[in-house]
Amino acid sequence: MDEFSIGVLTNIGLISFLALSAYLLLIAGELSFGQQAFFGVGAYTAGMLTAIFGWPLPLAALGAMAGGAFAALLVGLPTLRLRGLYFAMATLAAAEMFRILFELLHFQRDIDGDLVGPDGTQGFRGIRWIFEQGIEPIQFLALVWALLAAAVAGFVLLERSRLGATLRAVGLDPELAASVGVPILRFKLGVVAAAGALAALGGALFAHHNTYIEPRNFDIMLGVHSLAYALIGGLGTALGPLLGVALDIGVLESTRFFHGYRMIVFGGLVAILLALRPRGLLDERIVHRIGEVFSRHGAARR
Amino acid sequence: MIADLVQNTLDGLALGSTYALLAVGFTLIFGVLRRVNLSYGPAIMAGCYAATWTHVHFGAGLIVLALIAIAGAVLAGAYVERLCFAPHRSTGAGPCAGSPVAAMVASFALWMQFEEAATLVLPRHLYAFPPLYSGGPLTVGPFFLRVEALVTLAAAIAICLLLGWLLWRTRFGLAVRAVIESPRAAELAGINVPSVFVRVFALASAIGGLAGYLVVASHGQITPMLGMWSTLKGMLAMMLGGLGSLPGAVLGGLVLGLIEAHSQWYLGPQTRDLIAYLLLFVLLALRPAGLWPARAQG
Amino acid sequence: MSRALLEVSNLVSAYGKIEALKGVSLAVEQGKITCLLGPNGAGKTTLMFSTAGILRPKAGSIRFAGEEIAGRAPHAIVEKGIALVPENRLVFPHMSVLENLQAGAYQRPDRDAIEGDIEKLFARFPRLKERGAQEAGTLSGGEQQMLSVARALMSRPKLLLMDEPSLGLAPLVVEEIFRIVTDLHRDGTTIFLVEQNAHMALRVAHHFYLMEQGKVTFSGDPGSIAEDEVIRRAYLGTAKA
Numbered sequence: 129m130d131e132f133s134i135g136v137l138t139n140i141g142l143i144s145f146l147a148l149s150a151y152l153l154l155i156a157g158e159l160s161f162g163q164q165a166f167f168g169v170g171a172y173t174a175g176m177l178t179a180i181f182g183w184p185l186p187l188a189a190l191g192a193m194a195g196g197a198f199a200a201l202l203v204g205l206p207t208l209r210l211r212g213l214y215f216a217m218a219t220l221a222a223a224e225m226f227r228i229l230f231e232l233l234h235f236q237r238d239i240d241g242d243l244v245g246p247d248g249t250q251g252f253r254g255i256r257w258i259f260e261q262g263i264e265p266i267q268f269l270a271l272v273w274a275l276l277a278a279a280v281a282g283f284v285l286l287e288r289s290r291l292g293a294t295l296r297a298v299g300l301d302p303e304l305a306a307s308v309g310v311p312i313l314r315f316k317l318g319v320v321a322a323a324g325a326l327a328a329l330g331g332a333l334f335a336h337h338n339t340y341i342e343p344r345n346f347d348i349m350l351g352v353h354s355l356a357y358a359l360i361g362g363l364g365t366a367l368g369p370l371l372g373v374a375l376d377i378g379v380l381e382s383t384r385f386f387h388g389y390r391m392i393v394f395g396g397l398v399a400i401l402l403a404l405r406p407r408g409l410l411d412e413r414i415v416h417r418i419g420e421v422f423s424r425h426g427a428a429r430r
Numbered sequence: 431m432i433a434d435l436v437q438n439t440l441d442g443l444a445l446g447s448t449y450a451l452l453a454v455g456f457t458l459i460f461g462v463l464r465r466v467n468l469s470y471g472p473a474i475m476a477g478c479y480a481a482t483w484t485h486v487h488f489g490a491g492l493i494v495l496a497l498i499a500i501a502g503a504v505l506a507g508a509y510v511e512r513l514c515f516a517p518h519r520s521t522g523a524g525p526c527a528g529s530p531v532a533a534m535v536a537s538f539a540l541w542m543q544f545e546e547a548a549t550l551v552l553p554r555h556l557y558a559f560p561p562l563y564s565g566g567p568l569t570v571g572p573f574f575l576r577v578e579a580l581v582t583l584a585a586a587i588a589i590c591l592l593l594g595w596l597l598w599r600t601r602f603g604l605a606v607r608a609v610i611e612s613p614r615a616a617e618l619a620g621i622n623v624p625s626v627f628v629r630v631f632a633l634a635s636a637i638g639g640l641a642g643y644l645v646v647a648s649h650g651q652i653t654p655m656l657g658m659w660s661t662l663k664g665m666l667a668m669m670l671g672g673l674g675s676l677p678g679a680v681l682g683g684l685v686l687g688l689i690e691a692h693s694q695w696y697l698g699p700q701t702r703d704l705i706a707y708l709l710l711f712v713l714l715a716l717r718p719a720g721l722w723p724a725r726a727q728g
Numbered sequence: 729m730s731r732a733l734l735e736v737s738n739l740v741s742a743y744g745k746i747e748a749l750k751g752v753s754l755a756v757e758q759g760k761i762t763c764l765l766g767p768n769g770a771g772k773t774t775l776m777f778s779t780a781g782i783l784r785p786k787a788g789s790i791r792f793a794g795e796e797i798a799g800r801a802p803h804a805i806v807e808k809g810i811a812l813v814p815e816n817r818l819v820f821p822h823m824s825v826l827e828n829l830q831a832g833a834y835q836r837p838d839r840d841a842i843e844g845d846i847e848k849l850f851a852r853f854p855r856l857k858e859r860g861a862q863e864a865g866t867l868s869g870g871e872q873q874m875l876s877v878a879r880a881l882m883s884r885p886k887l888l889l890m891d892e893p894s895l896g897l898a899p900l901v902v903e904e905i906f907r908i909v910t911d912l913h914r915d916g917t918t919i920f921l922v923e924q925n926a927h928m929a930l931r932v933a934h935h936f937y938l939m940e941q942g943k944v945t946f947s948g949d950p951g952s953i954a955e956d957e958v959i960r961r962a963y964l965g966t967a968k969a
Contacts, residue, residue: 154531159531206711206712206715207711207714207715210714210715210718213466213673214669214673214714214718217665217669217710217714218710218711218714218715220665221666221707221708221710221711221714222707222711224703224707225704225707225708225711228700228703228704228707229704231700232700348658348662349658352468352535352538352541355535355538356535356538356539359531359532359535360535388546388550389546389550390546391542391543391545391546392542392543392546392547394539394542395539395540395541395542395543395546396539396543397539398535398536398539399513399514399536399539399540400513402517402518402529402532402533402535402536402539403513403517403518403536406518406529406531406532407529407532601834604827604830604831604834605831605834607820607823607827608820608823608831608834611820611821611822611823612818612820612821614782614814614818615814615818615819615820616820616831617781617782617802617803618780618782618802618806618811618812618814618818618880619806619831619832619834619879619883620802620803620806620807620811620832620834620835620836620883621803621831621834621835622801622803622835623802623803624801
């Protein structure tokens with residue numbers, strides 16, 4: 129596979145973590161404009177852990193996830209009782225605060241004669257762990273997608289479990305769920321933390337793939353994009369957000385045909401698509417129907 | 431010390447009046463259609479870019495440019511309304527009628543369209559725009575009063591008075607207030623609710639277009655960031671003042687301007703934005719209804 | 729013989745996939761009071777909404793004075809001369825009583841006559857006149873119901889639809905509401921009334937229908953069937969043992 133395709137596929141994988149993060153909150157009934165902040169927290173945390181403190185990537189990724197979950201709780205706890213647009217605006221404000229904090233973050237250390245570390249708006253160079261370990265791009269691609277597959281598998285298991293059903297119930301009608309004894313607030317905290325950790329994992333991998341990150345990477349555009357991917361791909365399955373990402377980054381960005389008009393085409397497609405299918409391409413109804421087809425097929429074979 | 435305080439307050443009020451106008455437009459759309467329009471700023475930018483394009487290729491006077499900016503914003507807004515909000519109506523019976531999230535994400539999609547279109551039509555990152563006033567600031571005692579700021583403040587006051595007259599003294603205004611209170615009851619009273627939606631959208635776009643023009647003409651330059659900036663400021667001011675409340679929008683805009691002016695003076699530009707976001711976050715956590723809450727809607 | 733002002737034929741209406749009306753047929757005679765009774769969930773409000781244009785029917789027809797109106801927009805239906813007093817009254821809570829009435833007259837072309845109509849309504853509902861400048865949300869339940877009726881009347885409807893006007897009101901107030909219904913009828917308005925309070929409804933109705941699970945199950949005059957039988961079916965439906 130050529131380098132370009134590897135790059136595109138890797139990008140799709142990385143951004144998918146972010147889209148899944150927004151998706152998790154969406155099915156729990158909450159809208160977040162701010163998941164990109166935790167993506168950034170994961171990126172900066174993992175970057176500093178490997179480039180400055182010499183941690184291996186797996187450990188750094190775990191550290192990043194913990195950081196992401198913690199940051200998410202910092203946002204989620206004060207806003208626990210907020211719903212709908214109020215919660216969304218709070219996440220927006222929080223995400224922009226994080227971005228500005230990244231701009232104010234200066235933490236550089238001398239590593240082998242080079243100044244390494246975040247330098248405010250100048251960004252964070254030298255996150256070279258992947259290259260120092262001699263990991264090939266295709267190997268990294270495999271790693272990203274292996275982790276993504278694990279995340280999707282986790283979602284599939286979740287959807288089949290009672291926890292998952294409760295989650296969707298909370299998302300559709302929280303008052304009803306609360307009235308039958310579901311601890312709504314605890315659920316929400318758990319979802320917020322999990323989504324933060326998931327985004328942070330993506331960010332950690334993103335930082336090491338790019339070797340250079342800057343605060344501008346983690347702006348509102350990224351956040352609203354990931355929300356859009358989740359929504360247009362479809363809210364019926366965890367594959368939906370991936371479809372959304374693949375459509376934008378895979379089809380539109382890589383085909384030179386649309387060069388210069390990519391946003392115009394993508395934007396128009398999204399608006400028209402949503403007018404026809406407000407819950408996305410792979411919405412709950414179609415996923416249910418596909419599921420029925422498979423189970424009927426399976427039953428006929430027995 | 432006191433001189434700084436007063437000067438910053440004056441600057442803050444000027445800045446705040448722009449934010450107030452942006453917030454009023456945003457709030458009209460939210461209050462009446464109950465939707466967040468992420469293309470609000472970008473439509474304003476489209477109008478201002480149309481004016482810039484005219485200036486670059488033909489040159490035109492201030493009034494003409496203002497009219498083009500407003501008309502451009504209204505046209506762009508109509509495009510947004512048809513594509514993002516008309517298909518996702520919420521007055522319709524049944525639980526599946528209308529999806530606010532889908533409408534909002536669709537409006538974001540159009541935001542991307544506007545930004546790309548702007549860079550295609552005018553590729554440079556920055557363009558000069560004819561300034562509102564070419565002279566220096568007026569000096570009143572130890573204080574500086576920029577003429578552009580006074581014009582903006584006056585325009586904001588005029589718009590608010592006009593809007594107040596429109597809403598409380600005209601038949602159209604009665605219909606708008608009825609739809610704000612209860613679209614269902616308004617339908618039953620014989621009000622053509624979709625038509626109200628369209629007209630309010632146009633009104634909000636026009637107000638936004640004027641606000642955008644004043645910003646661009648006051649600074650003498652325009653960049654594609656105007657779109658995101660206008661939406662953010664409009665949303666921030668609206669939430670500060672109280673979601674869906676028109677007096678709240680004005681108050682929120684002024685408060686935001688004052689906070690920004692003072693923070694920037696004492697703490698620098700980055701901290702200025704940080705403080706504004708922090709204030710909003712804290713406010714939402716403690717008093718989500720805002721500083722001047724809209725009455726609870728049925 | 730009076731002709732039917734409103735004719736509903738085989739009407740099918742749904743909320744998404746849930747069919748609430750499964751082929752409803754009935755007629756409302758001009759100049760009479762017609763009642764629609766039935767248990768909760770029978771589809772009575774759905775029928776009102778379908779007639780008022782809020783819900784677009786999937787199949788069937790609604791003819792008003794001979795003209796097909798199914799699927800028209802709500803404001804067009806008000807223009808044709810039908811006004812709905814909705815369940816839960818739906819006044820504009822932060823607008824004054826006077827403004828609520830003005831809203832009801834919104835699409836009337838004869839602006840000059842509106843003042844006169846408001847005076848007439850204030851004469852009919854003196855309590856509303858007392859509270860003319862008050863915010864509608866501060867009125868009592870009974871007063872809000874009167875306001876809702878008055879607002880509907882401001883459009884000078886030929887057919888007045890009323891969805892559960894007695895809901896949540898004290899017995900004395902309910903009596904007053906039904907007195908207003910008979911007064912309106914006497915003044916020539918045709919009334920189509922949905923009610924849970926079968927007892928009161930039967931006292932004023934000239935003709936009534938029973939609805940259960942999306943279909944009309946009975947049509948007749950009060951007295952053609954024992955009242956307690958009607959009440960039983962109106963609240964409980966015809967349970968198949």
